[in-house]
Amino acid sequence: MAKRIDIKDLDIYYGDFKAVEGVNLAIEPKAVTAFIGPSGCGKSTVLRSINRLHEVIPRAYVEGHILLEGDDIYAPDVDPVNIRGTIGMVFQRPNPFPTMSIYDNVVAGLKLDKSKAKGRSLDEVVETSLKGANLWEEVKDRLKKPGAGLSGGQQQRLCIARAIAVEPQVLLMDEPASALDPISTLAIEDLIHELKQNYTIVIVTHNMQQAARVSDTTAFFNLAGVGQPGRLVESGATELIFTSPKERATEDYISGRFG
Amino acid sequence: MSISTTETEEFEGLSSQLAMRRLPRFAGLYSAFIAAALTAVIVGLTPAQGVAGSVVIWFVLFMVVQTAWSFAVEGRRFASDRLATTLISTSFLIALAALVWIITSVTIRGLKAFSADFVTTTMRNVSPLREGGGLWHALIGTLEQVGIAALIAVPISILVAIYLVEYGTGRLAQWVTFFVDVMTGVPSIVAGLFIYTFWVLTFGFERSGFAASLALTILMIPVIVRSTEEMLKIVPNDLREASYALGVPKWKTIVRIVIPTAFGGIVTGIMLSIARVAGETAPLLLTTFLSQSLNTNPFSGPQASIPTFVWDQISSGTPASIDRAWAGALVLIMVVVIFYGLARLVAKLTAPAKD
Numbered sequence: 001m002a003k004r005i006d007i008k009d010l011d012i013y014y015g016d017f018k019a020v021e022g023v024n025l026a027i028e029p030k031a032v033t034a035f036i037g038p039s040g041c042g043k044s045t046v047l048r049s050i051n052r053l054h055e056v057i058p059r060a061y062v063e064g065h066i067l068l069e070g071d072d073i074y075a076p077d078v079d080p081v082n083i084r085g086t087i088g089m090v091f092q093r094p095n096p097f098p099t100m101s102i103y104d105n106v107v108a109g110l111k112l113d114k115s116k117a118k119g120r121s122l123d124e125v126v127e128t129s130l131k132g133a134n135l136w137e138e139v140k141d142r143l144k145k146p147g148a149g150l151s152g153g154q155q156q157r158l159c160i161a162r163a164i165a166v167e168p169q170v171l172l173m174d175e176p177a178s179a180l181d182p183i184s185t186l187a188i189e190d191l192i193h194e195l196k197q198n199y200t201i202v203i204v205t206h207n208m209q210q211a212a213r214v215s216d217t218t219a220f221f222n223l224a225g226v227g228q229p230g231r232l233v234e235s236g237a238t239e240l241i242f243t244s245p246k247e248r249a250t251e252d253y254i255s256g257r258f259g
Numbered sequence: 260m261s262i263s264t265t266e267t268e269e270f271e272g273l274s275s276q277l278a279m280r281r282l283p284r285f286a287g288l289y290s291a292f293i294a295a296a297l298t299a300v301i302v303g304l305t306p307a308q309g310v311a312g313s314v315v316i317w318f319v320l321f322m323v324v325q326t327a328w329s330f331a332v333e334g335r336r337f338a339s340d341r342l343a344t345t346l347i348s349t350s351f352l353i354a355l356a357a358l359v360w361i362i363t364s365v366t367i368r369g370l371k372a373f374s375a376d377f378v379t380t381t382m383r384n385v386s387p388l389r390e391g392g393g394l395w396h397a398l399i400g401t402l403e404q405v406g407i408a409a410l411i412a413v414p415i416s417i418l419v420a421i422y423l424v425e426y427g428t429g430r431l432a433q434w435v436t437f438f439v440d441v442m443t444g445v446p447s448i449v450a451g452l453f454i455y456t457f458w459v460l461t462f463g464f465e466r467s468g469f470a471a472s473l474a475l476t477i478l479m480i481p482v483i484v485r486s487t488e489e490m491l492k493i494v495p496n497d498l499r500e501a502s503y504a505l506g507v508p509k510w511k512t513i514v515r516i517v518i519p520t521a522f523g524g525i526v527t528g529i530m531l532s533i534a535r536v537a538g539e540t541a542p543l544l545l546t547t548f549l550s551q552s553l554n555t556n557p558f559s560g561p562q563a564s565i566p567t568f569v570w571d572q573i574s575s576g577t578p579a580s581i582d583r584a585w586a587g588a589l590v591l592i593m594v595v596v597i598f599y600g601l602a603r604l605v606a607k608l609t610a611p612a613k614d
Contacts, residue, residue, distance in 0.1 A: 053503060058428055085506020095497040099519040099609075109505035112515055159501070166505055 002029035002200045003069040003086075003169040005050060010064035011229075012045050012054060019045050021229035023064075025219055027170075032192060032201045034211035034238065037221035038253065042230030043204050046221070047172050050202065051087035052080035068170070085113065088168035092175040094155035096147035096162070103143040105158055106130060109166035125165050133161035134191050153184025160191065164199075171195060173203040177210065189214050208254060212242050220250045280332050287325060287341075294321035318349070362592070369589025372582035378590065382568075383552040387575035394587050396553040397568035401594065403557045404468050404547070404564055405537050408475035413529055415476075416483035423484070424491040425513055442481040450477040451542025459546070466547050468557030471564070474542035479532040486528025490521040523606035530602035534595045540566040565591045 005027040012020040020042035027033045035043035048054040049062050052073060065072045073083045096105045104111070106126045126143065130136040135157040139150070147158050156176060163171060173192070177185040192214045195201060205211050211218055219235035234247050245251045283289070298317040301307055307316065322345055330338035377393040385392035419439070423432055454474040458464050494517050502512040518525070543549075549567040554560050565587055572584035 051504060053500060056500065056503060081503075081506055081508045083506075084504055089500075089504035091497060091501060091504075093497060095495070095501045097498060097501070097516055097520075099516075099522075108502070109507065112502070112505070112507040112511050162501075162505065 002198060004029045005170060005200065005202075006065075006067040006070075007046070007050075008065040008067065010046065010049065010062065010066065012042065012049055012062050013060065014057065015059040018229040020221075021231050023232045025232060025235055027200060027202055028217065029200045030196055030198070031216040032196050032203060032214050033217045033219060034215035035202065035204045035219050035221060036206070036208065036211050036253070037230070037233075038223065039206075040230070041221040041223050043219075043221045044174050045230070046232075047174055047202060047204050048089075050170070050172055051089055052083045053089065055080065085109070085166055086168055087170040087172060088163035088166060089172040090156070090160050090163050090174065090176045093179055094152055094159050096150070096155050096158050098146070098148045100147060101144045102139050102147045102150070102158060105147040106161050106165050108162055113166075129161040129165040130158075132164050132195070133157040134187060134194075135161055151184075153180045153187060156180060156184065156188060157191065160188075160195075164195070168199070170200040170202070173201065175204050175206060178206060185210070208242075212238060218242070220245070220247075220253065222249050222253070281337075282329055282332055286328065287345075290325035290328060291321055293324050294318075297324075321345075365585060365588050365592060368582070368585035370586075372579075372586040373589055377583075377586055381551065381553050382563075385551070387572075387577050387580045390579045390582070392583065394563075394565060394568050394583075394590060396550060397563040397565045397587065398590065398594070399553060399555060400468055400547075400550075400557075400562040400564040401537060401566075401591075403555075404471045404475060404543070404562070405533055407469060407472035407557060408479055408536060409529070409533055411472065412476045412479035412483060412532070416480045417487055417525070419480075419484045420487035420491055421513060421518075423488055425509070425517070439481050439484050442477065443485065445477065445481075447474075447478055447539050448541040448545070450474045451545035453477065454542070455545045465559065466561060467559055468547050468554070468562035468564075470546035471543045471562070472557065474546050475536040475539060478536050478539065478542070482532035482535060483528055486531065487521075487525050490524035490528065491517060493524075494520045519609070522609050526602050526606045526609075530599050533598055537595055537598075538566055538591060540570050543567050544570070565594070 007023050007025040007027070010020065010023040011018060023046055035047060037043050045054060050066060050073075054060050054062060062074060065074055067073070068083075068086070072078070073087075097108055100108060103126055106129050107122050110120070110122065110125060127136060127140075130139060135154060138154060139145075139158075147155065150158060156179075160171075160176070177188045180188065189210065192201060192203065196216075203211075203214065215238045217235060218238045218241040220233045220241065221230050222233045223230050233249050234241070234245065236246075241250065242254060245254065294317050297320050298313055301316055302313055307313075322342060325345065326338050326342045329341045372390070376391070378398065379395050380391070380393035381396040382392045382394075383396075419435065423435060426432075427435065451474045454470055454477070455466075458470050458473060459466055464470065498516055498520060499512055502516045503509070507515075543564050544567060547564070547567075548561045549571050550561040550563040552563075554562045569584045569587040569591070572580040572587060575581075
């Protein structure tokens, strides 16, 4: 169910501006890959191009290839809607649908696309997804209450439940804990540990300790200079990146000499 | 608890080095009295006369006294604050006074001819000189004309707004926005003339309630497009992306996520446009003229409406018909208020749930 991703020669543009250049990266299944790097270096942009969400921004486009288990998601005639159903995403700010209850939020992806719901009992999906997101015990008695009434940490876990309810093969997380307190952050990190049994997980984080705690592989992005596109500096096993990085820039960033 | 109470008591009544000089609590009231006294002196000693003039003199003096006093004691920031507060509250009261005056005068004068019969009878065979008769025919006409106009205008406008916010990029969207702006500025009689020349003279259809609806549609569309556009724009992009990220197609995201989130505001915009066109008179005179009897068929023959009923009764000019005109105005306000109440109810029932 978890699939591997290979990024080949990826350039990402916002209109005329080249934001990211020449990314080559292998993302292993059933493992956590962390993207780290300073603000504006394009790590979120790379993440958003993995489920073809980058292109919903007007005039934004991508050149190069991203292979999902060998198949290019940027090949002509690939429907981005199908890709996004296979590659789920959790955003920086919790964004439950305000008009929907907790229950409806979890099954939103299934209800809005009936083909995904076939043969599955919605009640079961809600329970498994919320249990998967470690939220079930807290909300099982108020599933019909609005999702916006939960705390920030609970809302974020609700968004994770919503993302895993459609049974994606890859889960992308864009700074999922940056808006949360340490306790909720820990809950999310524990959850990431559990989720990696079943999913390929890619997480963008500004928190170096978090990258060290949760990820198996770390990819460091940086800007070549002001106004230059971001690029992948190096990637490798997390222990190696954090103990003996090959590049000077990586070492500087990790040891805090660069912001 | 007991400890903190004693501590609090210890601090009661202590002076603080941080405290600054402030005006007494009823400084505004004192200023008003001083200004009133000065006004009396000015009106007594100078040729200035009249109630309105006195009020203006008093108000200017009041602001000068209060601001100067505050400036001397409290300093510049508090003086500006008092001045701004006074000006804004006064503007609010003036606006409110106009509204209250309209509603009370229409209610008082309208109640003279208003009764259950007034709502349920028509003007058929009622002489302008006689009392009695009613606006049943006009009420039906207005409900049908505005209802049909809303049926045509609401879907078109919402689709245009969706196009502009969710899809429109480039030249076409710019042109659409431009023409919507132009339509906003079209005087209602021009909309009536357009439908008259287009629908009646060019295509040869008869004047009817439906022709009136078409004219009202032209007036409604820009209002609804604009308000819906604003409502769709404030739906956070996060929600759209969250939906896309679940593999939901764009059109379904718009229908199931964006529209429901903005629904309350969209309904309010529709209601405001209905309230606006329900009182239109000029385009109706051109497209359906008026009638003294009930015509339930909006597609054939002249049809009455409340605004043209009011206009007709005023033109007759007899005491009985002028009473009927006021009662008609009262019913029109009631219709709009009832519509608005219903819309608020719908918006409330469908609003994003809160805990």
